[in-house]
Amino acid sequence: MKGEREGMGLEKDQAEVKEPGKGQSEMEELYLSYKGYAFSIAYRLLGVVADAEDAVQDSFMELQRRGLGGIENLKAYLAKSITNRCLNQLQSARSRRETYIGEWLPEPLIEAYDSPEAAAERNDTLSYAFLVLLERFTPVERAVFVLREVFEYDYESIADMVDKSAAACRQIFSRASRNFKAAFSAEQGGAAAGPSRTVLLKRFTAAFEAYDVGAMLELLAEQPVLIADGGGQEVHTILRPMAGQRGVLALLTSHRVLRELRSWQSEIVRINGEPNLLFRQDGEVAGMLCLEFTGDKIQQLYLIVEPDKLRTFG
Template sequence: MTDEFEALRPLLLGLAYRMLGSMWDAEDVVQEAYLRWLRTDREEVREPRAFLATVVSRLALDQLRSARVTREAYPGPWLPEPVATDAAGPLDTAELRDTLSYATLHLMERLTPPERAVFVLRDAFEMPYEQVAEVVGVSAATCRQTHRRALGHLAAARNRGRPSREEHERLLTRFLDAAAGGDLAALKELLSADITAWSDGGGKVTAARRPVVGLDKVAAFILGLTSRYEISWARVVDANGQPAVLLASGAEEQLALADVHEGRIHALYIVRNPDKLQRVG
């Protein structure tokens, strides 16, 4: 039984992480599923993958409902916990890759817990509506309606073309050079007019308590940071299926992730909370 579970653990972690946006919580959920698996009569389980995916989904849905209260009281914007790409389970399909992207995870915070569960189970893990309905506790018809609503909330960002990995990495490198060099004109060339920057310090380190919106304000915000905190080192890492920049100012590390399309950065996510930087770099 243990070997069977361990073979599925990466997939289950990827499922729980997409539903929760936190690998810490995902690991707790998967461990609880493992304990339940040990207590399960194996003869009653026809398909372990489907059975365990259902158990993990229900546990994650319960966790997500309680987590929303905590996140609403979070000091400043709550951003998902970034993870090294190879820690988030298989990426065998375009849907699995897309639902791991940081921009998609961040957008999923706008969904209700049932909407998020239905979207992840249906789009990323291709679970039949009838099985999704059992997890969420509604009818299959309601699941279809919920799925359509979730797609509507996410459509604007998910339908945008994404750059190649090389293009993304080159743009991030140019962004870092412009920011570190204090080059306002070069920096503005890389940002979209409607860019928004989020910064998550978790109340543990300094961070903007509200999103910064608009080209001029975001550019000034970035240059203000780099002038105040000298960058001691920086490197490109692989996080959530895309390049990201891990850098340090003195003893403080932070991770910068960007939503890029049409050669510009449309959203910038700066994770400074040290508790959320344990799974990257």
């Protein structure tokens, strides 16, 4: 999971930022240079694009007010500012999600949001399955795990960001890492080699649209899980996760359930760094389906039809 080290480490500080261009202030230059990095932290911590954008904007506004005096490492300063805002947001979000109708899934991220600096994030720390698993952590566990596992901050730096001791952060990371790897291994099954995602997505789409039980059965793993997020906004979907080959197969080949999905136009696009399925109704984005594979078998299916979470796909 540590494939995006270059361009993300502490060794790159404000000394590397280019001189402000003509007609462009120093703060504008810093914003353009570091907003991708700041967003990549905020999005992993929050799982909501708009909230991540707000955290980035607020952090830079605070930086503009206080000035750059006394800041030795701008990346570390921004990471702390972003982390503090995200922790506050996550604490309040937990109570709101308790009353959420159905299952809450993270907001998907489209290709257009990838900055040049974030282009290296084509690994499982940006995948949709990674974000879903992060939802199992407490806010502090999530922050410590992301800052250490993805961005490789040392424990002393993380301790300063989350207001814990370095020893406590080490313990939190160790526990979170064990839990994450156990869940990731159980749900992904080791990611054995197999056909390309695009080929498998095309096979799935053909089987889904044709109600082909045999073809769908060949694609499903022994214990697949289907989770749908409609948010209760007049969008009819599955309120509870469905686990097991028999139940998931029945849903995917039913002539009543998910019938509306088949009437929409599907296309394969890059979502969270990987090819996934996007659905349009009369040209407007109406749904997203992210499939996670183990070799050539579907292990996880994440369906999002909640309108607010699809607004960035317009």
